[in-house]
Amino acid sequence: MGGFLALTILGLVTGAGYAVAAGGLVLTYSTSRVFNVAHGAIGMVMAFLYWELSVNQGLPVWLTLLLVVGVVAPVLGAVVERIMMRQLADAPVGATLVVTVGLLVMLIGVAQAIWPSTARTVPPFFAGSDLKLGGAVVSVHDLITIAAAIVAAAALYGLLTFTRVGIAMRAAVDNRGLLALYGARTSMLSAMSWGIGAALAALAGILLTPVVGLSYHDLTLLVMSAYAAAVAGRLLSLPWTFVGALLLGLSQSYAVGYLPTTGALSGLRAAIPALFLFAALLLAPQAQLRVGQIRGIRGVPVPGLLRALGFGALAIGAAAVAAYALPGTTSDRLSLGFIYGIVMLSLVPLTGYGGYVSLAQLTFVGVGAITVARLGTASPLALLAAAGAAALVGALVALPALRLQGLYLALSTLAFGLLMDKLVFQASFAFGFNGSLAVPRILGLDAQSHYLILTAVAFVGVGLGVLALRRSRYGRYLIAMRDSPAGCATLGLNLRWTRVRIFALSAGIAGFAGGLFGGLRQTVAATDFQLFNSLPLLLLAVVAGVTSVTGSLLGGMLLMLLPVLASEVPAVGGLAFLVIGVASVGLGRDPNGLASRLFALGRWRPPSSFPSVRLGRASRGEAAS
């Protein structure tokens, strides 16, 4: 019984930490309608800062807490709001996701640059002074965590319900312009809510560090737990969010206590927020279609068939010359660039045309690689099987979020990536626990030069396919659906079915790339397809241009070059995450990316893209939808 009590207490403590984080998330979302994917990353950086000041520099705990939670975090939140978020007020949900993911990657880059990877521990508050409760030991730190959650809950509730500022914050969401008309300083309000949100993220990060460990990724993934809790509160209700956080903490704690701690299931603890999230999504109400604006994003021009064929032949020719003129290692690198390019092509219909964001595209690549490895054949049919398997998985991911839209769909891909990372990829039918798989060279092309030509041909083939899709009626449906889901529904388009198909298609292309990737590497492991590597991939795709084939090739080559740079120029390469983060925060609003600037070189003036002219009674930005 003592074990149960101890687990319950641990669960409550973890849940309380989640509640603090989730409270901040709900506050910023409900006051600015921007879902901050980097919420956990802010907590992570602040936890590192706390370590730096209190452990490394020896400042007293109370002073460090005051400095970090009371000063640095709120200032950081307000600065982020001022520099990045304000311009996102009317942006589509895809753009807000890309920019906040960019912030996340940037913060990880900052943390890794300032605090290089090494073992660090943060002692709990009042270490050593434990209390006995029944048969279980409760530390003072635990009690402080629970108390902090209760105080944060009460303070937030009071702020939003009873104070002028809080009521104005909620009003700002409904109609910023109207509120300004009544004399409220709306810019001040959202800066304040982001400041408070960041402070809560910092507090949660510091409180949970003794439980989670001082880790770049695990603390950043705190956003997943907070998000799962927030979905229980439908992203708006604070009381339900707190209930969700406690349930999540408890279920995670019981899972640790009662499930096997070794082997494939040991990842379950980390996967529970993802499972919890899927359950919450299934129970969440169907989103209402939002109406009331004409929204358009000017895409880059779609080349004609002849032009596309010409460029394709050029790319294959260039690859062939490189294959014979350059050393084998360079061939392998270029092959990798083309393969990444295919993965980015998989984002073109999904993100570029459809406006949906997938945060776990590499996971589908992994599914493709596993398929080819398990089939053990070098036949091109294995690539088709890889595409088919990944497409099936993609459809399955889109299903739980079927009734929902944009934001929920994107975040369920995050949950899916985590689930695959921690559970499925570790299973014996996949890579096995910390294992790896041998993959046959596709078509038996052992020469590095031949493989380069194969990947170039594959890229051009998929690229032509994507362009054909854009020219087809299905491409028009995707763009129409992005611009106005309600308009499409009233014309008779089945939105759910269309969404599942586009997810399946995108995942299928990524799986196809996975087969090629496996053949190139010949040995693959779960670490090749980690969720966190999907994020820079998405960001580079958008920065390079996620609406065009050219952008995909550019992005693929850039993604390939980053680790090369890191190994050859360590001083610059270490900042890769930082650079990607900054670039995507700056360019994330324009899905046409760098490629559109390339196209513009031959023309008079740069193409006008976003923000586009809107007519009629324009309403505010993409909401919860």
Next chain:
Amino acid sequence: MTRAYVDDKRPLLEVGDVTVRFGGVTAVREATLEVHEGEVTGLIGPNGAGKTTLFNVICGLQRPTAGTVWFADGDITGKATHERARLGIARTFQRLEAFGSLSVWENVLVAAEIRGHKRPADVARHLIEVVGLEAYAQAPADTVPTGIARLLELARALALHPRLLLLDEPSSGLSAAETESFGELLRDIVAEGRAVLIVEHDMDLIMRVCDRIHVLDFGRVIATGTPAEIRADENVQRAYLGRSEEPGSDFDEPPAADLGEPLPDDFGGAWINPAHGEETRRDEA
């Protein structure tokens, strides 16, 4: 112009006792109305009366709290929006829903393609001509004036070859001459045996083209009849027409004089009216 109402067959659309509640606000209260084939039916009422909400209920974007919707002798209350579109219900939006990234021409083409016409391009080309948008065909839809975007939405809805066409304030943004020819177009549409249900603030247009009018006030249908009957109805005069100095004026006109200065563009159309305010908020959430 107005014809006697003939009740010889079952109406194409029957809305029965529909109630819609948003939290504490009742936007539509036990509303009942009928729309017949071959007729233009008007739905009028002051701002916030629940007209757009009722449209959303009919096309499936809003589930009613209570009540039923019958279309072509079938209960469609539980059907999804796209299923209703396939049964033959098409609509335009008061707050426009054109596909901004596509050209005017592609907007209409997409509709014809979704509908599954054999030669979608021909259907789209014909409709662009019918509504007179040839000059704008290649312009991106998010760059054309509001009036043009409304005509685009009309062409897009017609591309479904609908049995019932729902028009939400189609004439706002049109010039007097354009409104005149728009009225003629409506009569042509119903002459083909289709049904039109129109929400409109332009009383001249309503009185001229409608065969039958339903008046909505605070979510209730307070009167039903021919234009002549509606004009004479005391309830209507008290609840609606009486509120305006000139019966022909546009009720959407903002009370700008009271506020002293022009309102910002992103005001969102939520005039100070409790019922309408809630409705607007819902649309955006």
